[in-house]
Amino acid sequence: MFYRGFFVFWPSEYICGLNFLITFMGVKCGIVGLPNVGKSTLFSALTNIQNVAANYEFATIDPNVGIINVPDKRLEILTEIVTPQNIVPTTIEFVDIAGLVKGASKNDGRGNGFLSNIREVDAIVHVVRCFDDINIVRSAGPVDPVSDKEIIEMELQLKDLESVDKKVARIERAAKAGDAKAKAELEVLRQYKAHLEQGKNARSLDVSEEEKKAVMDLFLLTMKPMMYVANVDEKFLHEDNHHVQALRKVVDAEGAKMIKICAALEAQIAEITDKDEKKMFLDEYKLDESGLAKMIQASYSLLNLITYFTAGVKEVRAWTIVRGWKAPQAAGVIHTDFEKGFIKAEVIKMADFEKYRSEAACREAGKLAIEGKEYVVNDGDIMHFRFNV
Numbered sequence: 217m218f219y220r221g222f223f224v225f226w227p228s229e230y231i232c233g234l235n236f237l238i239t240f241m242g243v244k245c246g247i248v249g250l251p252n253v254g255k256s257t258l259f260s261a262l263t264n265i266q267n268v269a270a271n272y273e274f275a276t277i278d279p280n281v282g283i284i285n286v287p288d289k290r291l292e293i294l295t296e297i298v299t300p301q302n303i304v305p306t307t308i309e310f311v312d313i314a315g316l317v318k319g320a321s322k323n324d325g326r327g328n329g330f331l332s333n334i335r336e337v338d339a340i341v342h343v344v345r346c347f348d349d350i351n352i353v354r355s356a357g358p359v360d361p362v363s364d365k366e367i368i369e370m371e372l373q374l375k376d377l378e379s380v381d382k383k384v385a386r387i388e389r390a391a392k393a394g395d396a397k398a399k400a401e402l403e404v405l406r407q408y409k410a411h412l413e414q415g416k417n418a419r420s421l422d423v424s425e426e427e428k429k430a431v432m433d434l435f436l437l438t439m440k441p442m443m444y445v446a447n448v449d450e451k452f453l454h455e456d457n458h459h460v461q462a463l464r465k466v467v468d469a470e471g472a473k474m475i476k477i478c479a480a481l482e483a484q485i486a487e488i489t490d491k492d493e494k495k496m497f498l499d500e501y502k503l504d505e506s507g508l509a510k511m512i513q514a515s516y517s518l519l520n521l522i523t524y525f526t527a528g529v530k531e532v533r534a535w536t537i538v539r540g541w542k543a544p545q546a547a548g549v550i551h552t553d554f555e556k557g558f559i560k561a562e563v564i565k566m567a568d569f570e571k572y573r574s575e576a577a578c579r580e581a582g583k584l585a586i587e588g589k590e591y592v593v594n595d596g597d598i599m600h601f602r603f604n605v
Contacts, residue, residue, distance in 0.1 A: 243536065244309040245515045246337035250364050252352050253345040254447040254479035259312035261479065261486040262508055280312040286516050286523070286534070287509040290596055293570050294525060294532045306523050306534040308516055311337055318356075318367050331375050335435050339518050340442040341511070342368060343479075346459035347449045361446070361463040369417065372437040377412045379434045380405055404430035412438070420470070441518050444474040445511060450481045453501060475514055477507035522595035525566075526550070527575075543591040547601045557603035561587045566596040575600075 249255040263282030285305040295303055313333045334340065344361045345354070356363070384405050390398035404427045411421045417438035418431070431439070444467050446460050453476065456464065460476060467474045485506050488494040498506065520539045524546055525532065537546050548555030564575065568583040578584045593599070 243307075243516070243519060243521065244311060244337045245339045245341050245518075246311045246313045246334050247341045247343060248313050248334060248368060249343035250345070250367065252354060253343050253364065254347075255343040256312060257483055258343060258445070258447070258477065258479040258508075259310065261482040262310055262512075264486045281309060282312075283307050283309050284512055286512055287505070288523060288534060290523075290525065290566055291532065291534055293566070294527050294598070297569065297573055298527050298529060298532055300527070300529055300532040302531040304531060304533040306516075306536045308512060310341075310515075313337075318371070331371070331437065334372070334437055334440075338440065339515060340437075340440050341445055341515055342442055343445045343447055344463055346446040346457065346463060346476075347452075348459075359459060361459050362466055365444070365463065365466065369438070370415065373412050373415060373417065376418055376434070376436045376438050377409065379436065380409050380412065380431070383431075383434060384409065401430040404428075408436075417442075442472060443514055443518050444472060446474060446476045447479050448476055450478045450501065452476075453478055453481075453503070453507075473514060473518065475507070475510055477511060482506060482508050522593070524593050524595075524597045524599050526600070527569075527598055537593060539595070541593055542589060543587055543593060543599070543601075544589050546593045546599065547603065550601070553605045554601050554603050557605040558589060559602040559604055561591060561602070562600040563587050563591070564598040565594075566598060569598055 247255055247259055259280060259282065262284060263280075284307060286308055288305060291303065291305055294300075311333065342365065344364050345359055346361050348359055356367075384402065387398045387402055387405075391402045404423060407423065407427075408418055408421060408431055412418065418436045419439050419441070444463065446463055448457065448460060452460065456476075464474060481501065485494065485497060486508070488497055498504070516536075521536055522539045523534045523536060525534055527533075535546070535549050537549055543561040544555045544558040547558050547561070563585045564578045564583060568578050568581070569575075572578045572581055572583060575584065
């Protein structure tokens with residue numbers, strides 16, 4: 217059987233029994249931040265939905281969810297060359313999690329509900345206020361992005377510490393009774409406990425992959441990858457104010473990623489539907505693309521995800537996989553049968569397809585590679601799968 221773009225040529229006897237379910241790889245990022253940092257404004261722009269963005273705490277009581285297309289200029293290139301009937305970009309899900317406050321780990325300000333929402337996401341986008349505005353309330357006093365960052369992370373750490381302590385209490389008896397597995401787990405748990413008590417995130421503890429299994433069932437909040445979004449005034453889009461400088465210093469020390477966005481400006485950009493008008497607006501502010509596009513792409517990258525493509529006249533489609541996956545795993549994202557019966561993959565690099573303008577021309581130029589089960593898929597590969605079931 218041959219997979220061409222999105223088309224599979226099935227024997228007629230197989231079609232009747234086939235359940236055409238496509239594997240969807242759901243990826244979810246939680247947007248967090250203290251009240252009045254611009255988090256809900258950013259989410260509203262992100263989804264182009266006017267959610268509540270009020271100047272008081274707990275404007276967002278329940279998490280809002282938006283499934284967002286991941287911007288990718290390569291999809292535009294394929295569309296222009298192939299002129300398909302349908303275009304399907306890859307997506308990422310964002311959850312607007314209501315504002316945390318100091319004491320959330322002890323259930324202050326609806327804290328436990330908010331923290332449980334964070335537990336359900338794959339990565340965290342932490343919006344930090346880096347702008348001055350006397351009209352927007354900050355109950356803790358003058359704007360202090362480093363302090364805001366620390367407040368959120370301390371609450372997550374305290375919640376993780378509570379989870380670790382509970383598991384320690386559960387397995388201590390078995391460890392004392394001589395259970396070897398319990399002893400090994402207890403040793404690792406105590407390392408995490410000490411690390412968290414020092415005000416450090418679980419993800420920064422240097423332990424082996426095998427040792428990490430001791431806490432996998434706890435779904436620790438500070439184990440999740442995190443990136444920071446500095447929300448600035450539009451006049452500081454191209455230079456750092458003192459708030460951004462202070463935040464960048466501590467974020468860089470952690471080896472974490474930070475991007476800079478003006479949420480108020482992004483809200484305006486999101487309202488512009490005309491492509492040419494949007495470009496003029498971006499040009500006015502000397503921007504190549506919106507800050508939201510950069511944030512979506514950075515969130516995608518944060519989870520170590522890449523995209524490969526399938527291209528045919530009926531459909532051009534982007535597929536999400538984890539970096540490092542081999543060809544059969546990538547095929548399985550389309551359908552599990554593709555992975556089970558994988559034979560080989562035909563692969564064209566995006567630059568070659570853009571240059572030669574068709575699969576036939578790429579094949580003639582020797583730019584179509586036949587790859588087997590050990591092929592590691594690269595970001596931007598255009599792939600056709602052959603399989604047998």
